[in-house]
Amino acid sequence: MKASAYGWVVVAAAFTLMFVGFAAAYSFAAFFASFEAEFGASRGDIALVFSVAAFLWFLSGAPAGMVADRYGARRVALVGVVGLAVALWVASRAQSLGMLYVTYSVGIGLGVGLTYVPSIGAVQPWFAANRAFASGLAVAGIGAGNVAGPLLAAWWIGLFGWRGAYAALALFVLVLGGVAAAVLRHKEKPLAGTVDGLTLAAAVRTKPFWLLFVSLVLSCIGLFVPMVHLGPYAMDLGYSEAQGVTLVSLIGLGSLVGRFTIGAPADRIGRVPSLAAMYAGLGAMFLLWWAAQAYWLLAVFAVVFGACYGAYVALLPTIVMDLYGPRAVSGIIGCLYTGCGFGTLVGPWLAGVAFDATGSYHLPIAAGAACSFLAAASVGMLILEKTPRFYRG
Numbered sequence: 001m002k003a004s005a006y007g008w009v010v011v012a013a014a015f016t017l018m019f020v021g022f023a024a025a026y027s028f029a030a031f032f033a034s035f036e037a038e039f040g041a042s043r044g045d046i047a048l049v050f051s052v053a054a055f056l057w058f059l060s061g062a063p064a065g066m067v068a069d070r071y072g073a074r075r076v077a078l079v080g081v082v083g084l085a086v087a088l089w090v091a092s093r094a095q096s097l098g099m100l101y102v103t104y105s106v107g108i109g110l111g112v113g114l115t116y117v118p119s120i121g122a123v124q125p126w127f128a129a130n131r132a133f134a135s136g137l138a139v140a141g142i143g144a145g146n147v148a149g150p151l152l153a154a155w156w157i158g159l160f161g162w163r164g165a166y167a168a169l170a171l172f173v174l175v176l177g178g179v180a181a182a183v184l185r186h187k188e189k190p191l192a193g194t195v196d197g198l199t200l201a202a203a204v205r206t207k208p209f210w211l212l213f214v215s216l217v218l219s220c221i222g223l224f225v226p227m228v229h230l231g232p233y234a235m236d237l238g239y240s241e242a243q244g245v246t247l248v249s250l251i252g253l254g255s256l257v258g259r260f261t262i263g264a265p266a267d268r269i270g271r272v273p274s275l276a277a278m279y280a281g282l283g284a285m286f287l288l289w290w291a292a293q294a295y296w297l298l299a300v301f302a303v304v305f306g307a308c309y310g311a312y313v314a315l316l317p318t319i320v321m322d323l324y325g326p327r328a329v330s331g332i333i334g335c336l337y338t339g340c341g342f343g344t345l346v347g348p349w350l351a352g353v354a355f356d357a358t359g360s361y362h363l364p365i366a367a368g369a370a371c372s373f374l375a376a377a378s379v380g381m382l383i384l385e386k387t388p389r390f391y392r393g
Contacts, residue, residue: 007126009183011138014119016180017077018141020173021112023149024084025053027169029231029248030153033241034162039097044352047228049100051349054224056109058341061117065334066200068118073330074184080114081177083107085170092166115177117337118184121330124321125187131321133263136314140259143310146227146252150245197325203332208323211382212316213339218375219279220343222286222368223309226251228348230302233361237293247302254306255313262311271322275315276379281308283372290365343371 028050035046068076087107094100120138127134152172156165203209226233230251231244258278266274285305292298320333351364 006185007123007134007187010122010126010185010187011134013180013184014123014138015141015144017081017115017119017177017184018139019145019148020177020180021080021084021115022142022145023152024088024145024169024173025050025057025108025112025149026146026227026248026252027149027153027165028053029227030150030157030245031162031165032228032231033235034157035097035100038162041097042352042356043229043232044349044356045097047348047352049097049105050224050228051345051347052101052105053109053112054348055341055345056106057112057116058220058337058339058344060110060113061337061341062331062334064114065117065121065330065332066328068121068186068330069328072186073118073122074181076118077115077181077184078178080111080118081173081181082111083114084111084177085174087111088166088170088173092163092170115181117330117334120317121333122184122186124317124329125326131318135317136259136263139314139317140256140310142313143252143255143259143306146255146306147249148252150248150252154242154245197327197329198332200328200331200335203324203328204335206323208382209332209336211378212319213336215275215279215375215378216316216336216339217343218371218378219282219312220340221347221371222364223282223340223372224344224348225351225364225368226289226302226305229351229355229361229364230298232355234295234298239295243295247298250299250302251306251309254303254308255310256306257303258307258310258312259314261307262314266311266315266318270383271315271319272379272383275312275319276376276383278308278312278315279372279376279379282312283369283376286365286369286372290362290369 091103123138153165156168230247234244285301289301324332354363
């Protein structure tokens with residue numbers, strides 16, 4: 001197979017790795033009620049299981065990206081797939097919420113980190129003109145996992161109970177993810193000294209890096225709140241558990257739309273302005289959620305929120321490639337994603353704590369809106385800088 005054609009195999013492999021990893025992660029929404037019933041825990045404590053996992057997958061993305069730049073994405077992704085499967089299998093035997101922190105939180109966090117950044121980083125050097133489109137296709141795996149994960153988990157919980165559902169997810173991840181990791185491959189680099197782009201050390205000394213980093217911290221404080229709490233929110237309004245899980249899957253459906261459609265408009269109006277617009281869109285959707293009680297409005301919120309989320313996840317790697325070139329793209333993406341980790345660690349957890357204290361989600365929803373608008377302002381500063389690409393490949 002020609003090298004250029006193999007790039008699309010890498011896109012398919014990256015899609016599949018992100019699909020299985022995030023299906024396992026976002027299936028958490030389907031298990032929320034089971035954990036409340038099994039362990040009698042507060043919503044804040046249950047949400048912390050997911051928050052710690054997300055914090056770790058973003059935090060581990062930086063070293064995973066640097067290792068992948070040095071030794072290749074395939075090896076790192078294979079380790080990540082095995083970690084995901086083991087974490088799910090052991091979590092199926094958890095006898096306490098504390099054991100879920102040790103198994104699900106740590107295992108899913110590290111497993112997703114070891115598959116996500118190396119796979120999306122592997123895609124970037126294969127493409128030039130079609131990079132935004134290819135990147136969007138690859139990260140659409142996250143949206144597909146967001147759609148399928150909660151629905152598959154809810155189905156399997158009904159058939160096997162929550163423990164059996166985790167065991168089924170473990171097998172699903174191991175088989176599908178293992179095949180995808182095996183075919184992942186970095187594009188051959190030119191001889192030493194001829195690779196365009198900045199090193200990681202040089203990139204972190206630039207202002208655009210830190211403006212993007214701050215925007216990710218701020219946006220992710222609110223971004224994962226509906227992933228964890230939208231289902232319980234709907235149930236509090238009197239809707240069924242299945243309707244609540246469906247809303248979380250609708251976020252994933254919207255994210256698929258965003259990932260597939262953002263490429264052409266972003267190429268036309270600019271990727272950085274498009275990123276700012278997506279952050280602002282998240283803020284506007286939080287305001288809609290704050291006012292919504294009718295199920296159809298919650299569904300509109302979920303789909304449009306997901307579209308903004310999916311588009312910005314697709315845009316970020318292409319912006320990094322535009323700014324810094326291919327030399328250390330995985331490592332730079334991974335370091336930026338640590339900002340997501342800090343935001344995600346506090347967002348869903350504090351939303352649960354706020355609900356436990358006040359009996360309402362209004363305060364965390366309003367905070368999510370404010371943080372999203374501040375993220376848009378941070379990227380707006382980057383637009384005002386009129387920063388050119390550091391390297392053109």
